[in-house]
Amino acid sequence: MFKNYKVLYAEDDAGIRKNIGEILSLLFDDVLLAQDGEKAYELYQNESPDIMVLDIEMPYLNGLEVAEKIRKSNKNIPIVMATAYTDTAYFLKAVELNLTSYILKPIETSDLKKALKKCEEQLSYSKNSEIHINQSAYYNVGERTLYINNSEVRLTNIEMQFLEYMLKNPNRVINYSEFEYNIWEEGMSGPAIRTLVKDLRKHLTKESIQNIPKVGYKLVLQK
Incomplete structure (x- = not known):
């Protein structure tokens, strides 16, 4: 391995x-x-x-x-x-x-x-040029681009950073403080993070980004 x-x-x-x-x-x-x-x-x-x-x-x-x-x-x-x-x-x-x-x-x-x-x-x-999130969505690492049904999805810079951090830590619960320390140096409120996840779920699915109540979020890569 x-x-x-x-x-x-x-x-x-x-x-x-x-x-x-x-x-x-x-x-x-x-x-x-x-x-x-x-x-x-x-x-x-x-x-x-x-x-x-x-x-x-x-x-x-x-x-x-x-x-x-x-x-x-x-x-x-x-x-x-x-x-x-x-x-x-x-x-x-x-x-x-x-x-x-x-x-x-x-x-x-x-x-x-x-x-x-x-x-x-x-x-x-x-090392992966493409990371498949679910049957319809994948992320091209080199291009830093999300594709849904082979069509490019435009993400904001903060959405991209958030998604990339989760892709580097797949199938693991990431708590709120970890997101704050590693993505936003100036910090980010809980409601702002929830809004960000809600926007990303418009492109992905609720099953792909799972909420762990009072803890954080987990990106589940579906085969």
Whole structure:
């Protein structure tokens, strides 16, 4: 599934690093290991991994600090954060940094695979020239154009950004704060987001953009 990608895993505990590294070696042909945040950032710069898995607490630079440095120049690389913390402040920072996923420690193999699957979906978005949303609608990534029954649909810039963010995170519930952090730096009210979704549903279907009450929205790609 992940053989064509290069993954970097950073963890300061040698035992955990060895164990998770062995699991990753079964999934990837190319695995990079780092013992601290400073080394992780150095490897990122020199080796250009496709996916980053970072422990949140490491010497020199912690996982969030590494992610923050990376995001200054790379908004798209999938980053997974491994954490033993459930503090809300950590999660808010994770949302701000547009992390693909987070997994709680001790890391379970099933949770790791689920997080990596999300990374693979995100990477696939940039490689696909067309993403089919349902039987009548697809999005041309290169053209940044939505087509319904093979006819071009004109979207506003904000509609396009919203749809593209959901296409990068298909079949996943995206909460309201995540939209605000990653699309609108100045923020956007709940009613404004609902209006935006209502306008997009005029082109798509209610089944394609599903509302999860009091949480957010999910784009369901229908085969």
